[in-house]
Amino acid sequence: MFQKIMVPVDLAHLGALERSLTAAVDLARHYDAALCYVGVTTSQPSSVARTPEEYAQKLKAFAHEHAADSRHEPTVRVYNSHDPVADLDDILVRAIDEVDADLIVMGTHLPRHLDAIIPANGSKVAGHTKASVFLVRPEAPE
Template structure:
């Protein structure tokens, strides 16, 4: 049913991703799918690396951990943006096309007041993606 699962991650908050990652690992095993872990980083030094290469290396390490944990193929796709806070949604939409994902599994938080005014990343992707989207709270 699914062959390519894309999982957007924010490594700064990787401790909150376990439910979504478990769902992705289970779905990948069940359907014989591969997982593309994507993360949007900035071109300037930040918490996750001083260079885009360091950011990519950290994401690759995370992907390797997931591969070992779930026993499925996991690829790291670091995405670079001038302003990740503004460009995350558009970069994720481009990544869906680039990876050929037929399922996106995203972690999300319980919606609050601001989500009634501004869509969350998960809400935006679910509303605009041409593939299936599973938002996990």
């Protein structure tokens, strides 16, 4: 059913993505699909990496560690942006075509009133691609 699963990853917020990352690996195993981890970074030094090359190395290491028991070698794609927050949606839509993904598994947040003004990344991605988009919410606080 699915052959290539794209997983957007923010290395600075892996804890918030735990459920979506786990779901992506489970779906990849179930459908015998390949995983492609996509990251967006800036050329400016950040808390994660000093350069886009260092970011790419860290994302590749993460992908191999996280999908270690997958049947397919995980791939990574890193995009450089002057403003990753502003460009994220457009970059993810472009990445879907470039990696030939047919399923995107991405973390999202719990609904907020602000979403009416600034929609979540997942809704724009879902509205601008033919691929299926699986949004995984974090666990709700009790």
